Amino acid sequence: MLETPAIGDLIRQLRDSQSQLDTLNQSIKETKDQYHAIESQIYAFLDQQGISRADSKTDRVVINESTVFTAKDWNLVHDYIVSNNAPYLLERRLSTAALRELLAMGTQIPGVEPYTKRTLSLATK
Structure with a gap:
């Protein structure tokens, strides 16, 4: 045993x-x-x-080179995405902070389900 x-x-x-x-x-x-x-x-x-x-x-x-992009003004990018129905310009990742805030205000987002992520914290006494 x-x-x-x-x-x-x-x-x-x-x-x-x-x-x-x-x-x-x-x-x-x-x-x-x-x-x-x-x-x-x-x-x-x-x-x-x-x-x-x-x-x-x-x-x-x-040396290999490729063109990559960075958003200099997220507001302009967001406006473009909304006006041109272009969500394909974004990668799939949800903002945890924004979703926590919406959930705290009682707002439910369809298709989103919370789960509890567990971590173990180790500290010296």
């Missing part, structure tokens, strides 16, 4: 796991910073040379 660990032991294990995650996340952040710094140097080199690709003995880098 398996024994259920005591809650104190489980909390200690959770703290230990969190500490390991913190160490790994710091290492990931440092590695990403280093990666982006090297990437910037490569962009600068390629731009200076007027080329979009380069090779080493084992690898190749190629």
Whole structure:
């Protein structure tokens, strides 16, 4: 028969796991910073040379470009979407804050169903 660990032991294990995650996340952040710094140097080199690709003995880098969009004025974008019946310009994601506010005011939005997302908070005493 398996024994259920005591809650104190489980909390200690959770703290230990969190500490390991913190160490790994710091290492990931440092590695990403280093990666982006090297990437910037490569962009600068390629731009200076007027080329979009380069090779080493084992690898190749190629600059790929694509056009992406950012909304500079959401009010204008929203007005366009409404006037031109163009909801396809938006990606599917609901605003949790706005929906909470509407729900608090008693407004129901068809097709929207709330659910409870559970997370566990760990704090040092």
